Amino acid sequence: MPTKTGTALPSTVLPSTVLPSYVRGAWWAPAGEGTPVRDASTGEVVTTVSTEGLDLGAALDYARTVGQRSLGELTFHQRALILKQLAQALTERKQELYDLSARTGATQTDSWIDIDGGIGVLFTYSSKGRRELPNSRVYVDGPVEQLSTDGSFLGRHIYTRLPGVAVQINAFNFPVWGSLEKLAPAFIAGVPTLVKPATPSGYLAEAMVRIMVESGLLPEGSLQLVSGPVPDLFEHLRLGDLVAFTGSASTAERLRAHDAVQTGGVLFTSETDSINASVLGPDAVEGTPEFDAYIRGLMTELTAKTGQKCTAIRRAIVPTGSVDAVVAALRDRIAAKVVIGDPRAEGVTMGPLVSTQQRDDVLAQVGRLVSAGGELVIGSTVPPNGTDPDGAFVEPMVLRFDDPGVEAVHELEAFGPVSSILPYDGVEQAADLVARGGGSLVTSVASHDATFVVDLTTRISAYNGRVLLLDRDDAKTSTGHGSPMPHLVHGGPGRAGGGEELGGIRAVLHHMRRTAIQGSPDMLTALTGVWHAGSSASAGGEHPFRKSLAELRVGDQLVSGYREVTLEDIETFAHFTGDEFYAHMDEDAAAANPFFPGRVAHGYLLVSWAAGLFVDAAPGPVLANSGLENLRFVTPVSPGDSIRVELTAKQITPRETEDYGEVRWDAVLRNQDDALVASYDVLTLVAKSRAA
Numbered sequence: 001m002p003t004k005t006g007t008a009l010p011s012t013v014l015p016s017t018v019l020p021s022y023v024r025g026a027w028w029a030p031a032g033e034g035t036p037v038r039d040a041s042t043g044e045v046v047t048t049v050s051t052e053g054l055d056l057g058a059a060l061d062y063a064r065t066v067g068q069r070s071l072g073e074l075t076f077h078q079r080a081l082i083l084k085q086l087a088q089a090l091t092e093r094k095q096e097l098y099d100l101s102a103r104t105g106a107t108q109t110d111s112w113i114d115i116d117g118g119i120g121v122l123f124t125y126s127s128k129g130r131r132e133l134p135n136s137r138v139y140v141d142g143p144v145e146q147l148s149t150d151g152s153f154l155g156r157h158i159y160t161r162l163p164g165v166a167v168q169i170n171a172f173n174f175p176v177w178g179s180l181e182k183l184a185p186a187f188i189a190g191v192p193t194l195v196k197p198a199t200p201s202g203y204l205a206e207a208m209v210r211i212m213v214e215s216g217l218l219p220e221g222s223l224q225l226v227s228g229p230v231p232d233l234f235e236h237l238r239l240g241d242l243v244a245f246t247g248s249a250s251t252a253e254r255l256r257a258h259d260a261v262q263t264g265g266v267l268f269t270s271e272t273d274s275i276n277a278s279v280l281g282p283d284a285v286e287g288t289p290e291f292d293a294y295i296r297g298l299m300t301e302l303t304a305k306t307g308q309k310c311t312a313i314r315r316a317i318v319p320t321g322s323v324d325a326v327v328a329a330l331r332d333r334i335a336a337k338v339v340i341g342d343p344r345a346e347g348v349t350m351g352p353l354v355s356t357q358q359r360d361d362v363l364a365q366v367g368r369l370v371s372a373g374g375e376l377v378i379g380s381t382v383p384p385n386g387t388d389p390d391g392a393f394v395e396p397m398v399l400r401f402d403d404p405g406v407e408a409v410h411e412l413e414a415f416g417p418v419s420s421i422l423p424y425d426g427v428e429q430a431a432d433l434v435a436r437g438g439g440s441l442v443t444s445v446a447s448h449d450a451t452f453v454v455d456l457t458t459r460i461s462a463y464n465g466r467v468l469l470l471d472r473d474d475a476k477t478s479t480g481h482g483s484p485m486p487h488l489v490h491g492g493p494g495r496a497g498g499g500e501e502l503g504g505i506r507a508v509l510h511h512m513r514r515t516a517i518q519g520s521p522d523m524l525t526a527l528t529g530v531w532h533a534g535s536s537a538s539a540g541g542e543h544p545f546r547k548s549l550a551e552l553r554v555g556d557q558l559v560s561g562y563r564e565v566t567l568e569d570i571e572t573f574a575h576f577t578g579d580e581f582y583a584h585m586d587e588d589a590a591a592a593n594p595f596f597p598g599r600v601a602h603g604y605l606l607v608s609w610a611a612g613l614f615v616d617a618a619p620g621p622v623l624a625n626s627g628l629e630n631l632r633f634v635t636p637v638s639p640g641d642s643i644r645v646e647l648t649a650k651q652i653t654p655r656e657t658e659d660y661g662e663v664r665w666d667a668v669l670r671n672q673d674d675a676l677v678a679s680y681d682v683l684t685l686v687a688k689s690r691a692a
Contacts, residue, residue, distance in 0.1 A: 019047045019203055022213060022225040023059040025066070030054065034228065037199060040105030040352045041342040043390030047203050051228035057236040059194060059224055063165035064240070067192025067221030072161070074219065075136055079188050080129030081656045082217055087122035089215035090208065094119065097176060097207055104175070104201045105351040105392065107343040110305045113483075118177035118208075121502075124486040125184035132505050135653045135661070136529045137161075137190065141514060144524075144532060151534040156524055159512040161190040162267075164240030166511060167233065169255075171246040172198035172354050173308040175205040181486065181502055182244050187222065189511035191242075194224045198247075200354045202227050234258045239265035242511065246271045246310070249495055269510070270497035271490070273413045275437035277315040278481060279430050279456065281447025286325040289472035294446035295329045297470065298419065301482050302330075302396050303338055303350045307417035308358070311441050311482035314413055317404070317433050320423040327400065327421065331378050334396050340384045342391070352392040353416055359392040365414035366397055372408035374399035374420060404429075410436040427452060431459035439494020444468040444481040465492030465500070531555050531650045531666060544647070545616035549654055549661045549688045552621075556649040560613035562642040562672065565601045570639060573605045600636040606643060606678060607631070610669055614647040621687040623660055631680035635671060642672045650681065660687050 019037070020029040034050025071079065090097075094115055101111040133139060138158050145155035166186040170178040179195050186193050197205035209225045212218055237243070237260045245252055245268065252270035260266040278297065284290035301313040318326050343351040353359045363381050370376060379397035387393040396417040401409050404422035410433075424430045434443050443464045447453050448471045457467055466488065468481050484490035489503035501507060517527060521534035531537075537557040544556045574580045582589040583596050590596045607628075616622070637643060646668045654661035663686045669677040 017047055019049050019206055019227040021051065021054060021227045022206075022209055022223075023054065024062045024224070025220060028054065030228075035199065037203065038355065039103045039391075040200075040354050041103075041344075041391040041393075042388055043356070046103055049199050049202060049228045051226060051230065054226065054228075056226065056230060056233060059226070060165055060167075060236050060241070062221055063192040063194055063224060064163070065221070067165065067219070067224075068163065068190075069221070070219035071187070071190040071192060071222050072137070074190070076133040076139075076188055076190075077130050077135040077654075077656050079190060080126045080133070082219070083122045083129070083184055083187060084126035085217050086212050086215060087119045087126065089217065090115075090119050090122070090211055093211050096211070097204060100204045100207050101176075102343045102351075104172075104204060105306060105343065105354050107348060107351050109349070110343070110351065113304065114174050114177045117483075118174075118180035121177065121181045121184050121486045125188060125508075128487070128504055129188045129508070130656070133188070133508070134529070134651065135656070138528055139509065139512065140528050140530055141509075147518060152520055153518065154521055154524055154532060154534075155516060155518045156528065157514055157516055158528060159509055159514050161512050162240050162242060164191070164238065164242065166191045166193045167237070167241065167243045168193060168195045169230075169243065169245045169247065170195065170197045170205070171310070172200040172358075173305055173310070175201040176208050178246055179205055179208065181484075181490070183223065184486070185502075185507035186511045189508045191511045192222045192224075194226060196226045196230050196233070199228070200358070234260045234266075237264070237266045242267035242269070244269050244271075244499065244501060245497075246501075247273075249273050249497070252497055269491075269499035269501065271310060271441070271492075271499045271501055272495065272497040273415065274310055274439070274441040274492060274496040275314045275410055275413055276311060276440045276442050276481075277317050277434045277437060278313045278444040279317045279424075279434065279446070280319060280322060280326065281445065281449055281452050281456075282319050283449040283452065284446050285322060286329070288448070289475060290446045290448050290470065291322075291325075291329075293470050293472075293475040295326070295333055297444060297446070297481050298326075298330055299333050299337065299396075300480060302334075302398070302417050302419055304482065306350055306353050306394075307396070307419075308354060308415055309482050311484065313419055313444070313481060315409065315433070315437065316398075316419055316421045317424055317430055318421055320425055323400065323421060323423050327377050327398070330398060334378065338396060340393060340395065341387060350396070350417070352387070353394060354392065356390075356392045358416070359394055362394060362414045362416035362418065365412050366399070366418055368412055369399055369408055369414065369418075369420065372412075373403060373406050374401050374409065377421075379417075404433055405436075410438070427455050427459070431456055434460045435463045437463070437495065439492055439496045439498075440464050441484075441490070441492040441496045442466040442468060442481060444470055446470045448472055463493065465489055465496060525554065529554060529651065531648055533666070533668075537648055543616045544649055545614075545622045546620050548621040548690045549652065549663070549686050551690075552649055552652060552663065552686065554649055554652060558614050558645075558647045560645045560647075562644045563609055563613060564642045565606075565637055565639060567599070567639040570599065570601050570605070573602055577602075577604075579604075596636050597638055600638055601641075603631075603633040603678065606633075606637060606669060607680070609643065610645040610667060610678075613643075613645045614667070621690055623685045623687055625682065626662065626685050627683040629681045629683065631678065633678050634676045637671060637677055643669050643677055645669050647682070654688065659689075660685050662686070
C-alpha cells in the first residue's frame with residue numbers, strides 16, 4: 001500500500017528538555033534529564049520525563065485543601081461555566097496541540113478525535129451541568145420519604161462532593177480526550193483533579209494543561225499535572241480520594257488489589273483493554289447498505305489512531321457464508337484508502353504506533369495469534385516500504401480464524417491496527433462469541449433485520465457497556481463503533497474494567513457521595529435549598545410574583561381564596577375544548593366508574609383555574625411560564641365543590657450568564673374540606689432585578 005514520509009515540524013517542547021509537572025500552583029521540573037520520549041515517526045527525542053524529587057504527597061494535600069476550598073466556593077453552574085470558558089481557551093490555541101499531536105503518530109483526523117473530541121466533552125458537560133443540575137452545591141436524589149404520620153420527620157437522599165482528589169492515570173492513545181473526559185465531571189462535582197498522563201504522549205497532555213493554566217480560569221488547586229512515574233502514589237491516597245485508571249487489565253488488577261482500595265476506602269474505577277466485537281447480521285449480505293457500513297466501520301476502527309483505541313474492533317464476527325466477501329471488500333478498501341507514513345506528510349491517512357516498544361508489542365501479539373491458528377489474510381508484519389526505520393510503523397493486519405472458538409482470539413489483544421475475522425452460524429453462536437470476550441466496552445451490530453437485532457442485543461447487552469445498532473437508517477448519522485459520547489456511559493463489565501467514566505450527570509455523581517438525610521422539613525429545606533411541605537412559609541404581604549429573583553426567598557407563599565365549581569363551568573369547558581369524556585358529561589356513566597362519585601370537573605379545568613387564582617396579571621419580574629411538572633390529580637371535584645391554591649417558592653435557580661433565572665413553585669390545590677385535589681410544580685422565568 002502507498003506510504004509517505006515527511007519533514008518533522010518544530011516541536012512546541014524543545015528536544016532534550018525535561019517535561020515539567022504542574023503542582024501546588026506552579027511549574028516544577030526535576031534536576032535530572034530522565035527518560036527520553038521520542039517522535040513516533042522519526043525516533044527524534046521530543047523531551048525527557050522524570051519525577052525525581054517530586055513531593056507527591058504534598059501535591060495531593062494541596063488538592064485536598066486549596067483545591068477543595070476554591071472549588072467548594074462555586075456552585076454547579078459556576079463550575080460548568082468555567083468548563084465552557086476552558087473549552088473556548090483550548091479552541092483558540094488548538095493548533096499548538098495539533099502540531100504536537102503529530103509527533104505522537106496521530107494524523108489530522110486522529111488529532112481531531114482526540115483534541116476536538118476532548119474540547120467537545122467540556123462543552124457538553126458545561127451545557128448539561130447548567131441544564132440538569134441545580135445552581136447550588138448539593139444535589140437532591142429522588143422523592144421525599146415520609147417517615148412520620150404528621151410530616152414532621154422526613155427522609156431524603158442527597159449527593160455531596162467527595163472530600164479528596166480525583167487522580168487520573170491515563171493511557172497514551174488519547175492524551176487530550178482521555179484527560180478532559182475525566183476532568184469535566186470531577187470539576188463540576190467540585191473535586192480537584194491530579195492528571196498523570198502516559199509517558200509516550202505526556203508532552204501533549206502537558207501542553208493542554210499549560211493552555212488551561214495560562215487562561216487564568218482554573219480555580220486554585222483544581223488541576224495538577226504529574227509528568228512521569230508515580231510509583232508510591234497509592235501510599236499517599238486515603239478515604240475521600242478516587243482513582244480513574246485507563247490502561248491494561250493486568251495493571252488495573254494490580255492497582256485494585258492495593259490496601260488503599262481494598263480496606264482504605266479509596267474509590268477505584270478502570271477502563272481497560274477490551275476485546276470488542278462487531279457482528280454482521282445474516283441479512284447484511286454483499287451489496288446491502290448494512291454490509292457497506294460494516295466494511296467502512298471495520299476499516300475505520302482498524303486504522304483510526306493506528307488501531308490504538310480501547311474501543312477498536314478486535315473481533316469481526318461474520319456469517320460463515322460472508323467471510324470471503326468481507327475479507328475481499330476490506331482488502332480493497334484498505335488498498336484504496338490507506339496511505340501509511342509520517343502524519344505531517346500530505347496525503348497520509350495512517351501514522352505510526354506511538355512508540356517502537358508499542359510496535360514490538362503489537363507484532364508479538366500478532367505472532368501469538370498466528371500460532372493459535374490465525375491466518376494473516378490482509379497486511380504483513382514486515383515494516384511498510386518507504387517508512388523511516390526509526391519510526392513505529394506497521395501495516396493494517398487482519399487475521400482469519402476458521403475455528404471461532406480458539407481461546408487466544410478472545411483473550412489476546414494486539415493494541416494496534418489488528419482485527420480478527422470469526423465465522424458464525426446462527427444468533428446463539430454469534431452471542432456466545434461476543435460473550436467470550438469476557439466483557440467489552442462496545443459491540444456493534446450491522447443488520448436491518450429487527451428480529452435478529454433484538455434477539456442478539458438482548459443476549460449480549462449484559463456483556464457490554466455500549467451496543468451500537470447500525471443499519472441503513474442511521475449509517476450516515478451514526479458516530480461510529482468506536483466513538484464514546486459524553487452523554488452516554490463509557491465503560492464496560494468484566495475485562496473492560498467496570499468503570500463508567502462518562503455518562504452525563506451519572507459521571508458527575510460518581511465523584512459525589514449519596515447520603516440518606518433524616519430530619520424535619522425546615523432542616524431539609526435549609527440543607528437542600530428546596531422547600532419541603534411542612535417547612536416554614538412566608539404568606540401574606542407582597543405577591544410573590546412582584547418579587548425579583550434577588551428579592552424572592554424559598555418559602556415565599558401565596559394562599560388564594562376559594563372558587564366554586566358549577567355544572568355549567570364543567571359543560572362550558574367540555575364544549576369549548578372538545579373534551580367531552582363521559583365522566584364530565586354523563587352522570588350515570590360517571591357514577592358507574594369506580595373512581596368518580598358522579599360527574600366531575602376536568603383536571604385541566606382545575607389547573608387552569610388555579611393559574612387564575614395565583615397569577616398576578618400586571619407586568620413584573622415574572623417573565624414567562626416555562627413548564628409544568630409532576631402533575632397528579634388526587635381527589636375528584638364535583639359540581640358545587642370549591643377549590644383554592646397554595647403556591648410556594650420551592651427552588652430558585654439563577655442563570656449565570658442571563659439576567660433572569662428559573663423559579664420552581666410548589667402548587668397544591670385543596671377543596672372546601674381541605675382535601676388534596678391536585679399537586680404539581682410550576683416553572684417560571686423570573687428577572688434577577690426589578691425593571692427600572
